[in-house]
Amino acid sequence: MSEITAEMIERGRGVDPAFIARKKRISSRVREARERLTSSGTGHRAFDLELLRLFAQSRMTSIPALALIGLGVASMAFMWVPDTEVLVWLGLIWSCQLISFKTAKRLLELPDTHINVLFWRRRFVATEVCQGMVWAMLTVLFLDVADSNARIFVLFVLMLSAALMSLVSATVPLAVYAGLVPTTIAVLLYMHPIWQAEAWPLSLLACGAQFFFIVLAQRLYATSLSSLSFRLEKDMLIAELEQAKSNSDEARRRAEEANLAKSRFLATMSHELRTPLNAILGFSEVMKGEMFGTHGVPAYKDYSNDIHSSGQHLLMLINEILDLSRVEAGRYDLREEPVSLADVVEDCLHLMSLRAQKRDIKISEAIEVSLPRLWGDERALRQIALNLLTNAIKFTPQGGHVTLKCGWTQSGGQYLSIRDTGPGIPPHEIPIVMSSFGRGTLAQKNADEGSGLGLPIVKGLVELHGGTFNIVSELRVGTEVTVIFPAERVIDANATHPERRRPEGRSFARQAA
Numbered sequence: 136m137s138e139i140t141a142e143m144i145e146r147g148r149g150v151d152p153a154f155i156a157r158k159k160r161i162s163s164r165v166r167e168a169r170e171r172l173t174s175s176g177t178g179h180r181a182f183d184l185e186l187l188r189l190f191a192q193s194r195m196t197s198i199p200a201l202a203l204i205g206l207g208v209a210s211m212a213f214m215w216v217p218d219t220e221v222l223v224w225l226g227l228i229w230s231c232q233l234i235s236f237k238t239a240k241r242l243l244e245l246p247d248t249h250i251n252v253l254f255w256r257r258r259f260v261a262t263e264v265c266q267g268m269v270w271a272m273l274t275v276l277f278l279d280v281a282d283s284n285a286r287i288f289v290l291f292v293l294m295l296s297a298a299l300m301s302l303v304s305a306t307v308p309l310a311v312y313a314g315l316v317p318t319t320i321a322v323l324l325y326m327h328p329i330w331q332a333e334a335w336p337l338s339l340l341a342c343g344a345q346f347f348f349i350v351l352a353q354r355l356y357a358t359s360l361s362s363l364s365f366r367l368e369k370d371m372l373i374a375e376l377e378q379a380k381s382n383s384d385e386a387r388r389r390a391e392e393a394n395l396a397k398s399r400f401l402a403t404m405s406h407e408l409r410t411p412l413n414a415i416l417g418f419s420e421v422m423k424g425e426m427f428g429t430h431g432v433p434a435y436k437d438y439s440n441d442i443h444s445s446g447q448h449l450l451m452l453i454n455e456i457l458d459l460s461r462v463e464a465g466r467y468d469l470r471e472e473p474v475s476l477a478d479v480v481e482d483c484l485h486l487m488s489l490r491a492q493k494r495d496i497k498i499s500e501a502i503e504v505s506l507p508r509l510w511g512d513e514r515a516l517r518q519i520a521l522n523l524l525t526n527a528i529k530f531t532p533q534g535g536h537v538t539l540k541c542g543w544t545q546s547g548g549q550y551l552s553i554r555d556t557g558p559g560i561p562p563h564e565i566p567i568v569m570s571s572f573g574r575g576t577l578a579q580k581n582a583d584e585g586s587g588l589g590l591p592i593v594k595g596l597v598e599l600h601g602g603t604f605n606i607v608s609e610l611r612v613g614t615e616v617t618v619i620f621p622a623e624r625v626i627d628a629n630a631t632h633p634e635r636r637r638p639e640g641r642s643f644a645r646q647a648a
C-alpha cells in the first residue's frame with residue numbers, strides 16, 4: 136500500500152483535457168462517417184464531393200496518355216490533311232486537355248469547405264463538352280477527303296476518344312453525356328453522305344458503340360458508388376472502434392481511480408484502526424484478567440470481556456477485508472514453499488475440535504496417508520481450511536455431522552472436501568454467498584456472526600494457487616465445499632497414489648445418493 140501516493144490519487148482524479156479533445160475528435164469523425172454513409176448517392180454534398188474528387192484524379196492521371204493519343208492522331212492525319220489544319224487541331228486538343236488538367240488540379244487543391252459542387256460539376260461538364268467538340272472537329276478536317284481508309288481512320292479515332300472519355304469521366308455521368316454528344320453527332324453527320332450505300336452496318340456499329348460506352352460509364356459509376364460506400368462504411372467502423380476503445384480506456388481509468396481510492400482507504404483503515412485496536416485489546420485483556428487487582432464492581436469484568444471479544448471480532452473483520460482486497464487487486468503475494476496439505480488440515484481440525492465438541496457435532500476425517508507436499512503458501516492453505524471448517528461447524532445444528540476428506544484427485548492433484556449436515560444453501564443464493572459481504576438468508580435469520588467474506592477469500596486463495604473451488608449444497612441436506620489443487624502443485628509428482636478414490640467435481644447429490 137505504501138507505493139500509493141497522494142499525488143497519484145490526485146492525478147487519477149479529474150478529467151484529462153487531452154482525453155476530452157481526443158473524444159471530441161473521434162465523435163465528430165463518427166458523426167461525419169455516419170452522415171456520409173447514410174447519404175450515399177442521394178446527391179448529398181459529402182458524397183458528391185468524393186465523386187468529384189475521383190473524377191478530377193482520373194482526369195489528371197489520364198491527361199498525358201490522351202495528349203500522346205492526340206499527337207499520334209495528328210501525325211497520321213498529316214497523310215490526308217494539310218499541315219496547318221492538323222497543327223491547329225492538335226493545338227486545340229492540347230489546350231483543352233491543359234484546361235481540363237488545370238481545372239482538376241485546382242479542385243484537388245481546394246479544401247472540402249470551399250468546393251461548390253454544382254459549380255464544379257458544371258465546370259467539368261463544360262471542359263468535357265470542349266474536348267468532345269475538338270475530337271468531333273476531326274471530321275471537319277476530313278470532310279473533303281474521299282479516301283475510304285481516311286473515313287475508317289476518323290471513325291476509329293472518334294470511337295477511341297468516346298471510349299476513353301466515358302472511362303475517365305464515369306464518376307460524373309453528366310460529363311460523360313456532355314463529352315459523347317458532340318462525337319456522336321459528328322459521327323452521324325460524317326457518315327451521312329454514304330448512308331444510302333454500303334455504309335449502313337458501319338454507321339449502326341458506330342451508334343451502337345456510343346450506346347455501349349454510355350452503358351459502360353453507368354456501370355462504372357455504380358461501381359464507384361458502391362466502392363465509395365464500402366470505404367465510408369469502413370471509415371465509420373474504424374471511427375466507431377476508436378470510440379469504443381476510448382470509452383473503454385475511460386472506464387478503465389475510472390476503475391483504476393476507484394481502485395486507487397479503495398486502496399488508499401484500506402491502507403488508512405488498516406493503519407488507523409489497527410493501532411488503537413492493539414491498545415483496546417491489550418488493556419481489555421489486562422482488565423478482564425484483573426492483573427492489577429480485582430474490579431470494585433463485578434459488572435466491570437463482564438464489560439472488559441465484551442470489549443476484548445468485540446475488539447477481536449473487529450480485528451478479524453479488518454484482516455479479512457484487507458485479505459480480500461489484496462486478493463482481488465492481485466496484490467496477495469503467495470509465500471510459496473513445500474507444505475503438507477494433510478498436516479495443515481489436521482492442525483485446523485485440532486483447533487476447531489473444541490468448538491465442535493461444545494455443539495455436540497461429530498467430525499469424521501478421511502485423510503489419505505503419505506500425501507506428498509504441495510508447493511503453496513502455508514498461511515493461505517491454513518486460512519482456506521479454517522474458513523471452511525468454521526462455516527461447517529457454525530452452520531451445522533447441534534448433534535450434526537461434519538465429514539472432512541483430503542486426498543488425491545484423478546489427475547494427480549490434491550483435494551480438500553468439507554461436508555456438513557447443516558441447513559444447506561438455496562441454489563439461487565449460491566452467487567450471493569460467493570460475493571463479497573454476501574450472506575445467506577439463513578445465516579442472517581439466525582444472526583450467526585460473520586461478515587460474508589470467508590468464502591470469497593477461500594475462492595480467491597485457491598485460484599491464486601491455480602486450483603478450483605466448488606460448492607454443492609442441498610436444502611435441508613447439507614453443504615459440501617471442495618477445493619482442488621492442480622497436479623503441477625504437487626511436489627513429488629511420481630509419488631504413489633494407489634487409490635485415487637475421488638473423481639473430480641463429484642456432486643454432493645450424487646455422493647449423498
Ligand code: ADP
Pocket residue numbers: 522526527530531555557558559560568569573574575576577578579584585586587588589590591614
Ligand atoms: P460468513 O460465514 O462470515 O457469513 P462466508 O463467506 O464464509 O461468510 O459465508 C457466506 C454465507 O454462505 C454465509 O453467511 C452462509 O449463509 C452461507 N454458508 C457458508 N457456508 C455454509 C455452510 N456450510 N452451510 C450453510 N450455509 C453456509
